[in-house]
Each structure stands twice: as C-alpha cells, then as structure tokens.
Amino acid sequence: MTATASPIDSDAALGTPLLSVEGLTIDLPGHPGQRGLVEDVSFDLHRKRSLALIGESGCGKSLTSMAILGLLPPGLPVRAGSVRFDGVDLLDCDERDLRRVRGGPVGIVFQEPMSSLNPTMTVGDQIAEARRIHLGERKATALRAAEALLDRVGIPNARQRIRSYPHELSGGMQQRVMIAAAIACDPKLVIADEPTTALDVTIQAEILELLRDLRRDLDLAVLLVTHDLGVVADFCDDVVVMYAGHVVERTSVRGLFYEPRHPYSSALLAAVPQAGQPRTRLTVIPGRVPPAGRFPAGCRFQPRCEHALPDQCARPQPEAELSGGHRTRCGRVAAGAVTLKGVPRG
Numbered sequence: 400m401t402a403t404a405s406p407i408d409s410d411a412a413l414g415t416p417l418l419s420v421e422g423l424t425i426d427l428p429g430h431p432g433q434r435g436l437v438e439d440v441s442f443d444l445h446r447k448r449s450l451a452l453i454g455e456s457g458c459g460k461s462l463t464s465m466a467i468l469g470l471l472p473p474g475l476p477v478r479a480g481s482v483r484f485d486g487v488d489l490l491d492c493d494e495r496d497l498r499r500v501r502g503g504p505v506g507i508v509f510q511e512p513m514s515s516l517n518p519t520m521t522v523g524d525q526i527a528e529a530r531r532i533h534l535g536e537r538k539a540t541a542l543r544a545a546e547a548l549l550d551r552v553g554i555p556n557a558r559q560r561i562r563s564y565p566h567e568l569s570g571g572m573q574q575r576v577m578i579a580a581a582i583a584c585d586p587k588l589v590i591a592d593e594p595t596t597a598l599d600v601t602i603q604a605e606i607l608e609l610l611r612d613l614r615r616d617l618d619l620a621v622l623l624v625t626h627d628l629g630v631v632a633d634f635c636d637d638v639v640v641m642y643a644g645h646v647v648e649r650t651s652v653r654g655l656f657y658e659p660r661h662p663y664s665s666a667l668l669a670a671v672p673q674a675g676q677p678r679t680r681l682t683v684i685p686g687r688v689p690p691a692g693r694f695p696a697g698c699r700f701q702p703r704c705e706h707a708l709p710d711q712c713a714r715p716q717p718e719a720e721l722s723g724g725h726r727t728r729c730g731r732v733a734a735g736a737v738t739l740k741g742v743p744r745g
C-alpha cells in the first residue's frame with residue numbers, strides 16, 4: 400500500500416478552512432454531561448481537499464458527519480461545539496436554513512442509496528427537484544440538467560433513465576444516482592459516509608474512480624467516512640482517526656501511514672496486509688471498542704493499548720500538536736516516550 404497524497408501542508412498555507420469542526424460533543428441519551436458518544440471532536444477540511452474519517456465500527460464517525468448537517472437521530476443532543484461551514488455556524492442554523500445547505504452547497508452520499516432516494520419518484524424528478532429548490536430552475540431546465548448529471552456520473556441512456564424509479568436500477572447505478580443528486584447544485588463540499596461499503600468490489604472501485612474524477616473536475620472538498628485504509632491511501636489528503644468518540648490523531652495521509660503518532664492508528668496499520676511485504680501474521684488489536692456509556696476515563700484506547708501505563712493514561716489526554724500540524728491525543732507519544740511503527744516506505 401502506498402500513500403500518494405502530498406506532504407503535510409501547514410494549515411496557514413491552506414488558508415481558512417471550508418469546514419471547521421471545533422469541540423463537537425454529543426451526549427449519550429440519559430447521561431447528559433458525562434463521557435459523550437462523541438466528545439471534543441475537532442478537525443478542519445480545506446477547499447478542494449479530501450479528508451478521511453476513519454476508525455473501527457462504533458467510534459462515532461457517522462454521528463460526527465450527521466451532526467455537521469443537523470441530521471442526528473432525534474434524542475441525541477449536541478452538548479457543545481461549533482461546525483463552521485463557509486463562515487456560518489451550522490449548529491446555530493434552524494431546520495429551514497439547514498435544508499438550504501443540504502443538497503445545495505453540501506452534497507451528501509450515504510452507504511445505502513435506497514435509504515435516501517425516494518422510491519415513489521423517478522430519479523430524474525428527484526434530481527430536478529433539488530435544482531428547482533436550490534437553484535430556482537424551471538422544471539424543463541432542471542430535467543435537462545438531471546439528464547446531463549446522470550450522463551456525467553456514467554449512467555448509460557440517461558435520457559431514458561431519468562424516467563426510471565430507484566428500484567429499477569442496480570445498487571451501483573443507485574449509488575451513481577445518489578452521487579448525481581449530491582453534485583446537482585454545484586456543492587463546495589460532499590460528505591460521503593461509507594459510499595462503497597454496500598457494493599461489490601469491482602463496483603466499489605468504479606464508484607471511487609467516479610468520485611475522484613468529480614472531485615478534480617468540480618473542485619470539491621470531500622469528507623469521506625470509511626473503514627478502508629486502502630481507500631484512504633488512494634483517495635485522501637488528510638486523515639482524522641477516531642476511537643470511542645474521540646479524535647485520537649489528525650494528520651496528512653503520509654503522516655498517518657509513515658509516522659503514526661497514536662498507538663491506535665499504528666495498531667490499525669499493523670492489521671492491514673502490506674503489498675510487497677513478506678507474508679506475516681496480521682496483528683489483530685486485542686479487545687473491542689467499548690460500548691457507549693462504558694468509555695474509560697482518560698485515554699479511551701488505554702485498555703487495548705500495548706504502550707499504556709495505567710496511572711498516566713487514566714488521566715485526561717489533551718490533544719497535543721507535534722511538528723507539521725500533526726496532532727495526537729496520546730500524552731506518552733507527545734512526550735517522546737513511545738515510538739510507533741508505520742508502513743515501511745518504498
């Protein structure tokens with residue numbers, strides 16, 4: 400596996416972030432003010448860049464991305480934080496304002512296209528409706544645009560296909576329709592939560608290729624939620640690693656692969672087979688992510704961490720900034736007491 404993204408860029412050189420999440424904290428229902436489902440999550444995404452949100456199942460990736468657009472399930476309160484998108488704090492917006500953002504300047508692609516597409520409307524009408532609402536187009540113009548969008552995302556016979564209902568399309572084609580809808584109103588940002596997980600491997604590769612082309616052609620920023628480190632290496636510039644509701648590391652893709660600065664990230668990398676390396680036993684991270692409500696105090700990874708020292712790691716671990724904007728939530732790494740292995744360079 401090779402990391403192909405550019406070297407670490409300093410935040411200053413990249414200018415004001417397009418999306419800036421600061422201290423986002425989501426309470427566990429019934430446990431206000433305690434260790435949150437998502438706690439003190441901060442990261443920046445710059446224009447035209449692609450940022451991966453990674454971590455094992457249950458780490459809070461989807462809650463974080465849903466909170467950005469005010470799409471948290473009912474009963475999950477945001478206790479603290481801000482989500483600035485293009486200068487506006489989305490957490491201060493009411494539902495009407497958020498509807499203008501969703502599907503407009505921010506496009507969304509979910510794992511299951513059928514959960515987002517309306518089964519009772521043709522795909523053409525769904526895309527056209529977004530353009531009528533967000534861009535004020537007339538129906539005929541919006542339908543022509545929908546046809547061009549379906550063509551752009553690689554759907555054959557777009558003129559006929561605009562009259563199809565979602566269930567008449569394969570899973571890969573449905574996901575292409577979702578992507579067409581996400582880019583329909585000239586977004587600056589696309590949030591994609593596991594956009595390829597539900598698809599078979601060849602279709603996954605095609606969808607990623609499509610997202611990569613669109614990102615380049617439309618100058619999009621992309622927030623990509625994924626489990627797949629191969630996708631991160633291929634597609635992304637920057638990475639945020641989440642563990643049990645905390646961000647444990649923030650860096651560039653190169654920083655993560657070659658110089659991980661959190662034991663959890665290093666353990667994730669060790670669990671992935673390396674192309675070109677002799678076959679060795681894969682490391683499995685012992686234990687599992689604690690369920691919500693049972694997060695340990697201090698470092699949440701500590702019970703599974705081979706470098707943990709109980710007294711030190713049970714204390715709160717503030718995020719520390721290392722050189723080049725690389726950030727870790729491991730006090731031992733920040734103090735230089737632990738050296739971690741990344742992927743061999745080559």
Ligand SMILES: Nc1ncnc2c1ncn2[C@@H]1O[C@H](COP(=O)(O)OP(=O)(O)OP(=O)(O)O)[C@@H](O)[C@H]1O
Nearest residue numbers: 436455456457458459460461462463472475690691
């Ligand atoms: N409505 C809810 N009420 C209570 N807890 C919830 C709710 N939704 C999610 N959670 C919990 O919040 C935690 C984070 O969930 P989230 O869906 O963000 O994880 P994820 O990182 O996206 O995982 P996956 O990779 O499996 O999609 C999990 O422990 C989950 O059980």
Ligand SMILES: [Mg+2]
Nearest residue numbers: 460461462592
């Ligand atoms: Mg998820």
